[in-house]
Amino acid sequence: MTDEPNEIDGDLYEHHHIVVDAGQDLLRIDKFLMDRLPNVTRNKVQAGIKDGFVKVNGAEVKPNYKVHPMDEISVMLPEPPRDEELVPEDIPLDIVLEDDHLLIVNKPAGMVVHPAYQNWSGTLVNALAFHFQNLPEMKGNDGRPGLVHRIDKDTSGLLVIAKTERAMNGLAKQFFDHSIERTYYALVWGVPEEPSGTVYVNVGRSLKDRRVTMAFPDGDFGKHAVTHFELIEDLRYVSLLKCNLETGRTHQIRAHMRWIGHPLFNDTTYGGSEIVKGTVFTKYKQFVQNCFKMMPRQALHAKTLGFIHPVTKKKIFADSELPEDFSSVLEKWRHYIDHTD
Structure with a gap:
């Protein structure tokens, strides 16, 4: 998936470009996009499709269109996509433990872990970007350096952060194995x-x-x-x-x-x-x-x-x-x- 802001079709901008996986089963496009796009409702997806903001292989489709393997889906909206570049912010961190490979932080209630819709700043990741450079990113977790897990905004408590690729890989495996x-x-x-x-x-x-x-x-x-x-x-x-x-x-x-x-x-x-x-x-x-x-x-x-x-x-x-x-x-x-x- 790419999020490059390209002005196309007059005043429309491409927000997402998705190439469907080769092994994808036939699935209604509204359901498919609900799983692939962050923070959208089914009504919003269906309205976008009906308004012509979604195209498959360059052509408009109906909400009941079923995606096929290798389909190319473009989601276009009238406004340019938000610049999602991570902005470091000088936010204090409550560090419980730290060494060269990892750290454990005590997150306060009310702090979002990573930037997302309606919470682009003031997050734990914004703070990490300020206090640490070159934190690793887990595959499929772009824009969330150091994170191997998360807790809800209004849940307080401990999170482990990876400072090196080796630490990230080792911690990710333990989470996958449920041994944490x-x-x-x-x-x-x-x-x-x-x-x-x-x-x-x-x-x-x-x-x-x-x-x-x-x-x-x-x-x-x-x-x-x-x-x-x-x-x-x-x-x-x-x-x-x-x-x-x-x-x-x-x-x-x-x-x-x-x-x-x-x-x-x-x-x-x-x-x-x-x-x-x-x-x-x-x-x-x-x-x-x-x-x-x-x-x-x-x-x-x-x-x-x-x-x-x-x-x-x-x-x-x-x-x-x-x-x-x-x-x-x-x-x-x-x-x-x-x-x-």
Whole structure:
């Protein structure tokens, strides 16, 4: 795929040029483009096709056109594409561990990991580009130097960054093999019936809203996903869980916790920003709303990270404290439970 801004067809500019893989199955072009283009809805893709902004082999097509192997698809829009050159920004980094090959950073909630639609600046990658030069890029991950994994914008916690090609290759293999040890702390609604358990449920993009990850218990859609959880603290209406990822799918913990009936506290996307458990009393509702204000994000923190150093072969383990918003809300719940019947 290329993103070269070429003025063509009058005042149209080419934003994407895609050559379909030789092994591609026949697939409707609107579905194909939804998978290939970032941050677009099916309605937006279909509207672009109907407006003549999408051409296959130089000709306009209908939304139900099925792409064929080696088709050349051009997506053209009236405005020039955005210059996606990475801009280094002097943003402080909370570095937990660093050597010549890698570093581990503690990402604050609210920081996007890499530049993307509506978040072109202020990201972790913008900060990395300022503090480090010539970070490697993983194949297929252009424009995201150093990254081998990521966490959501409003999730806080630990990320490992590769500083050399050797480190990137070694870390990428461990993520592929699911041998990286990742522990998250999650404040969830309710208390699981069993103090520990494992969720084996496929997850994938919702068929209705591609911004949301859904659980597919029948295994007919999505990808294999496994989350192990353990109860750390029972706070009657909410509980603190330790979650270990065996796989690392997008929004995996958030989708899995919702599936088992314990959405993350104040997770607006997955039903946790409503009062899921508790009383009907006004005083309780006000207490919960105050907690939401203290922590205006999902209560999820990537607490520990463990792996084999790709160069020294020594075991690396990093731990992090819960951020202030998380620990304050946790303490507020403890106080509430201790002082109510």
